[in-house]
Amino acid sequence: MRFPAMFDIPGTALYDERRGEQIHNGIVIDLGSFGDQVQTTQLQLMTNNLTLMYRQLVTNAPCPLMFFGGPYTLGSDVESPGTVEVIPHSPVHIWAGTRRGSILPDGKTSNGEDMGHFYSAGLDPVFYCHHSNVDRMWNEWKDIGGKRTDIQNKDWLNSEFFFYDESGNPFKVKVRDCLDTKKMGYDYKPMATPWRNFKPKTKASAGKVNTSSIPPVSQVFPLAKLDKAISFSINRPTSSRTQQEKNAQEEMLTFNSIRYDNRGYIRFDVFLNVDNNVNANELDKAEFAGSYTNLPHVHRAGETNHIATVDFQLAITELLEDIGLEDEETIAVTLVPKKGDISIGGVEIKLADC
Ligand SMILES: [Cu+2]
Missing domain, CATH: 1.10.1280.10 (Di-copper center containing domain from catechol oxidase)
Known part of the structure; x- marks a missing residue:
């Protein structure tokens, strides 16, 4: 680190x-x-x-x-x-x-x-x-x-990339040939992975946020500019899922058409079940769902479209269990912008084969 x-x-x-x-x-x-x-x-x-x-x-x-x-x-x-x-x-x-x-x-x-x-x-x-x-x-x-x-999809496995060998001659490599490092003659030394069991357990909120006191998702989106922390309520497609249902499908908090100028820095954080005063400098909270960020792109002279359109998903099945909201039909979501001008087309929760 x-x-x-x-x-x-x-x-x-x-x-x-x-x-x-x-x-x-x-x-x-x-x-x-x-x-x-x-x-x-x-x-x-x-x-x-x-x-x-x-x-x-x-x-x-x-x-x-x-x-x-x-x-x-x-x-x-x-x-x-x-x-x-x-x-x-x-x-x-x-x-x-x-x-x-x-x-x-x-x-x-x-x-x-x-x-x-x-x-x-x-x-x-x-x-x-x-x-x-x-x-x-x-x-x-x-x-x-x-x-x-x-991934088992053949289009992916058979995708090819050009490289050069030690004599400067071009050769092609397929994705399927790169999945096992040992076949390419190397492996990584086993070492400690302290993050692997670092499930955040401390909660930022004591109970359940009152979802009727914050605007519903339909009133907030489309959002022209994410320029301050916002909280909204959103309905889940289903609640109280069994372990078997959870194994079959993942619950996804889905952000559609996030748009920003891809030449700049972008970052926003997502929390469940907090209010918009959450301290977003302390991420080790059970309610912290994830973040979006962007690596700036360089463009050719004369190119005019710098706007990226991105769909972004967070898997929230484990999170809902951890913060005790699996049985709730409606949950609170808070977005905290940290950098850049961001607009968001819509937010939904869906179940997806994962
Ligand atoms: Cu890189």
């Missing part, structure tokens, strides 16, 4: 001068970074990190659809990224890069280089360490078990 020492020795091949000024040996990484430094203690930051990891790899990723994200199909420009991509993958990029708008060593204005932007991330040697770690998370996720397996 700390920035490794070997990347912080100026003059060596692993050093990169285009990193955030706070990025030095030993500093605690912010796995939820959205461009601003969170004003909190190191202990709270580490606690937030463990909570984010638990939510993203355990609670919110009970099946391949959630972990990997929805399929990218020809003709659709709606993105539905997977949990591991949204957090911790993207925030680590943002965290390690320079601050947008700051001055780079060559005098130019920063777009987040190197790690914080698509076009330049691979110029920092720590990129390869970061992406190997994301790859390792994939193994760790499958190791948790249940429905956490690779």
Whole structure:
């Protein structure tokens, strides 16, 4: 969870001068970074990190659809990224890069280089360490078990990517050839995963929030601008589900058509059953459902459409059990914006094969 020492020795091949000024040996990484430094203690930051990891790899990723994200199909420009991509993958990029708008060593204005932007991330040697770690998370996720397996869809398995071999000759690799690292000649050393059992148990609210005292979802959405914390009530499709029903289908809190300028930083947090005074700097709460974040994109000159349209889902079956709301027909949801201009088309809860 700390920035490794070997990347912080100026003059060596692993050093990169285009990193955030706070990025030095030993500093605690912010796995939820959205461009601003969170004003909190190191202990709270580490606690937030463990909570984010638990939510993203355990609670919110009970099946391949959630972990990997929805399929990218020809003709659709709606993105539905997977949990591991949204957090911790993207925030680590943002965290390690320079601050947008700051001055780079060559005098130019920063777009987040190197790690914080698509076009330049691979110029920092720590990129390869970061992406190997994301790859390792994939193994760790499958190791948790249940429905956490690779995708069986043939379109995915047979997707091909071009690479170059050591002689500079292009060759193709299929996804199906990359699912078992041992077949590619490597494996990850077993190590402690403290996040794996880090289920947040402390509740921010004592009882059930009075859902008749807050506006219903139909009055709040579509929401033109998420510029302050908002709470709304929302009906569930069914309640008091049996374990068998829960195993068959996952309950999904679904945000449709989240739209924002994809050149900037974005972050909002989602809580169940709290009021809009919730302290969103302390994520280690049973009611914390998850967060959305974005890695800024660079665009070609002349390109005019920078608006991303994203569907985002949170798996809330385990969460509803933990906070004692499984028998409720209506629940309270609170959204806390942390960065960027965000609009949201609609919110619904649905049951999905997962
Ligand atoms: Cu990346």
